[in-house]
Amino acid sequence: MTDADFETLKRSIEKILGIQCRCYKEDYIKRRLLSRMRITGKERYKDYNTLLISDKNEQELLRNALTINVTKFYRDKEVFDLLRTEIFPDIIRSKGRMRIWSAGCATGEEPYTLALIINDLTRLKPDVQVTIFATDIDREVLKKAKDGIYEKRSLENLSESQIRRHFNETGDGKFEVKNHLKEMIRFSHHDLMSGKPATNYLDMILCRNVTIYFTEEQKNDLARMFHPALISKGFYVMGKTEFMGREVEQLYEPYNALQKIYTKN
Numbered sequence: 001m002t003d004a005d006f007e008t009l010k011r012s013i014e015k016i017l018g019i020q021c022r023c024y025k026e027d028y029i030k031r032r033l034l035s036r037m038r039i040t041g042k043e044r045y046k047d048y049n050t051l052l053i054s055d056k057n058e059q060e061l062l063r064n065a066l067t068i069n070v071t072k073f074y075r076d077k078e079v080f081d082l083l084r085t086e087i088f089p090d091i092i093r094s095k096g097r098m099r100i101w102s103a104g105c106a107t108g109e110e111p112y113t114l115a116l117i118i119n120d121l122t123r124l125k126p127d128v129q130v131t132i133f134a135t136d137i138d139r140e141v142l143k144k145a146k147d148g149i150y151e152k153r154s155l156e157n158l159s160e161s162q163i164r165r166h167f168n169e170t171g172d173g174k175f176e177v178k179n180h181l182k183e184m185i186r187f188s189h190h191d192l193m194s195g196k197p198a199t200n201y202l203d204m205i206l207c208r209n210v211t212i213y214f215t216e217e218q219k220n221d222l223a224r225m226f227h228p229a230l231i232s233k234g235f236y237v238m239g240k241t242e243f244m245g246r247e248v249e250q251l252y253e254p255y256n257a258l259q260k261i262y263t264k265n
């Protein structure tokens with residue numbers, strides 16, 4: 001497997017999938033590619049490149065392999081419990097409005113979980129204005145997120161009463177998020193490596209389980225990019241297994257270090 005063939009394959013990925021390979025660790029790309037090559041029985045980058053160029057299905061499968069879209073409702077229950085019991089009630093009480101960004105929202109379970117919690121908290125307070133911005137680099141998952149239709153098993157962390165209040169059964173065993181939650185969320189395409197936030201004046205940014213293949217410098221750049229997008233004392237929520245880099249930790253103060261919730265300094 002020659003370096004030149006690998007370079008050609010990377011150029012195809014950039015052109016066909018619109019994914020910028022230079023933004024990712026080379027090892028990560030190679031591991032993902034080798035896994036797809038094993039599955040498709042291609043031993044050389046060159047042969048896999050030929051397949052990728054001609055096969056739309058493989059393009060989709062490689063995109064998913066590179067961007068890993070795994071997510072679920074109430075992923076890391078303790079984090080959402082803290083938002084529900086402490087942080088959101090405080091923001092609602094003190095401000096009466098809330099702007100949140102779910103960055104790297106995948107198929108939408110994270111922003112819908114936020115919408116569901118906030119809707120329950122504000123049901124008797126119609127004046128509270130809430131907007132949840134939900135973005136991802138992958139247009140396919142964004143489409144699924146906008147549709148808001150899920151298998152019953154994705155809802156396993158929700159109570160029967162939450163499901164009844166916030167979902168309609170579609171007839172084929174699936175569950176569609178009701179409009180009162182959909183209306184709280186603005187889904188859009190955004191690349192976290194673009195250097196610009198999707199929006200500003202945010203009370204909270206959640207960017208969880210997105211940066212596994214980012215280099216340390218890219219992770220630091222993300223924390224630097226989020227900082228001015230947050231209002232004073234705004235919250236930055238990271239994934240449970242993610243870490244704040246030394247070079248940027250002075251920008252944020254731990255609110256709950258165990259749950260990876262920080263506030264802007």
Ligand SMILES: C[S@@+](CC[C@H](N)C(=O)[O-])C[C@H]1O[C@@H](n2cnc3c(N)ncnc32)[C@H](O)[C@@H]1O
Nearest residue numbers: 067070071104106136137138191192208209210
């Ligand atoms: C594992 S999912 C995380 C979903 C959700 N935040 C959670 O914690 O359950 C990671 C998502 O990050 C998205 N992603 C990866 N790189 C990105 C980038 N550069 N900009 C925006 N989204 C990105 C992927 O497309 C994927 O949908």
